[in-house]
Amino acid sequence: MRRIGPRVEDLPDEALLAGFAAGDPELAAAFVRTFQSKVYGVARRIVADAGTAEDVAQSTFERAWRHARTYDPRRGSVGAWLGIIARNLAIDAVRVRPVVPVDATALLRAMTEEDGGASRPERAALEAESVTTLRAALRQLPTEQARAIVLAGIAGLSANQVAANERIPLGTAKTRIRTAMLKLRSGLHQDGPDHA
Amino acid sequence: MHDLPCATCRDLCPEVALGAASAEDRADVLAHVERCAGCAALLRSMTDVGDGLAALVPPMEPPPGFEGRVLSAIRERGGRARPAFGQRLRSRPLTVAAAVAAAVALAAGGWLVGETTSAPSSAAVTSALVSRQGTAGTVVLVSGVRPWISMTFHVGSASGSVECEVQDASGRLVALGTFPIVHGYGSWAGPLPQGTTVRGAWVVTPDGRMLAWSAISGG
Numbered sequence: 001m002r003r004i005g006p007r008v009e010d011l012p013d014e015a016l017l018a019g020f021a022a023g024d025p026e027l028a029a030a031f032v033r034t035f036q037s038k039v040y041g042v043a044r045r046i047v048a049d050a051g052t053a054e055d056v057a058q059s060t061f062e063r064a065w066r067h068a069r070t071y072d073p074r075r076g077s078v079g080a081w082l083g084i085i086a087r088n089l090a091i092d093a094v095r096v097r098p099v100v101p102v103d104a105t106a107l108l109r110a111m112t113e114e115d116g117g118a119s120r121p122e123r124a125a126l127e128a129e130s131v132t133t134l135r136a137a138l139r140q141l142p143t144e145q146a147r148a149i150v151l152a153g154i155a156g157l158s159a160n161q162v163a164a165n166e167r168i169p170l171g172t173a174k175t176r177i178r179t180a181m182l183k184l185r186s187g188l189h190q191d192g193p194d195h196a
Numbered sequence: 197m198h199d200l201p202c203a204t205c206r207d208l209c210p211e212v213a214l215g216a217a218s219a220e221d222r223a224d225v226l227a228h229v230e231r232c233a234g235c236a237a238l239l240r241s242m243t244d245v246g247d248g249l250a251a252l253v254p255p256m257e258p259p260p261g262f263e264g265r266v267l268s269a270i271r272e273r274g275g276r277a278r279p280a281f282g283q284r285l286r287s288r289p290l291t292v293a294a295a296v297a298a299a300v301a302l303a304a305g306g307w308l309v310g311e312t313t314s315a316p317s318s319a320a321v322t323s324a325l326v327s328r329q330g331t332a333g334t335v336v337l338v339s340g341v342r343p344w345i346s347m348t349f350h351v352g353s354a355s356g357s358v359e360c361e362v363q364d365a366s367g368r369l370v371a372l373g374t375f376p377i378v379h380g381y382g383s384w385a386g387p388l389p390q391g392t393t394v395r396g397a398w399v400v401t402p403d404g405r406m407l408a409w410s411a412i413s414g415g
């Protein structure tokens with residue numbers, strides 16, 4: 001029997017997640033297909049090698065499958081939720097390996113380009129408001145502050161490691177991270193009380 | 197562990213929110229925010245910023261075959277989980293929600309019993325759940341060999357237990373299961389009796405108060 005009604009790719013993300021968690025083969029495949037580039041993209045930007053990035057991305061989907069009931073749409077989109085899981089798992093992965101220098105310039109450039117996180121046009125529209133606001137706030141930061149916050153928040157470096165990577169004193173690294181965070185938070189807060 | 201003053205905690209919140217703090221600083225901050233609502237709110241808002249940064253990372257296509265490897269790995273996890281689940285079934289009484297979850301794990305979706313993703317397709321119908329306050333979630337009905345229903349529900353900020361009821365073509369109300377609501381949000385999925393034509397779905401409190409409903413066409 002052919003699936004009728006909306007194509008699975010057109011179902012809401014929450015419905016895809018529910019089908020993935022419940023074990024519907026078609027919806028599960030659509031769920032992975034929809035979000036795999038997002039999840040792998042986050043993992044690959046944080047860990048150094050492709051094999052570990054794939055392990056992290058796979059673990060992200062396994063964790064989403066086990067904990068689908070904890071997803072809360074008021075905290076963000078399904079894609080954002082998966083991105084957070086991938087980031088946390090990738091940071092865990094790099095923390096157990098020797099620290100390698102991180103190219104903060106390339107990371108920052110990738111994150112401040114347009115349409116960074118959208119996997120298809122309609123999702124771009126849904127995510128546009130908060131993502132665009134945060135991207136604009138990141139662009140407005142002084143470069144040294146933006147580098148510090150993406151090194152800590154995306155590359156998973158500790159304040160000590162940010163200091164070493166940027167060849168600055170620890171106190172300066174902490175100040176840059178803190179100042180950047182306060183500015184980004186302020187930028188999101190102006191977008192509305194839900195983002196405070 | 198130290199008892200931090202608020203000023204020190206607020207200085208450390210950015211690093212904790214980004215995952216950049218030392219283990220000791222993180223423990224001190226988390227202990228402090230347990231008893232300080234103001235610092236807890238600050239940490240939460242900064243965590244939102246840290247989480248938002250992940251959304252800015254551009255997508256990248258994974259190596260070929262990634263999708264199949266993910267689905268195979270989860271299918272294997274599901275297969276291994278089943279004996280343990282059976283042991284739990286025998287060792288203690290089931291709640292209704294757990295019984296429904298068991299039915300889903302054992303009956304719904306081919307992959308848990310080793311079928312491939314090319315299993316026969318089924319029909320999916322998506323409808324909005326609405327409450328007096330407006331949109332309150334989504335109901336998805338999937339028919340086919342193993343029909344099932346899922347719903348997500350979000351209204352207000354209360355916590356508790358609610359029941360999913362559906363109305364069949366004859367107008368009969370059928371209670372399918374209960375699920376928890378935490379801070380206003382809950383989700384649930386369960387099997388539908390074979391051959392049921394669903395005309396509506398409700399989210400109902402244990403004392404019978406309807407919180408949200410969905411008129412379903414084509415179910």
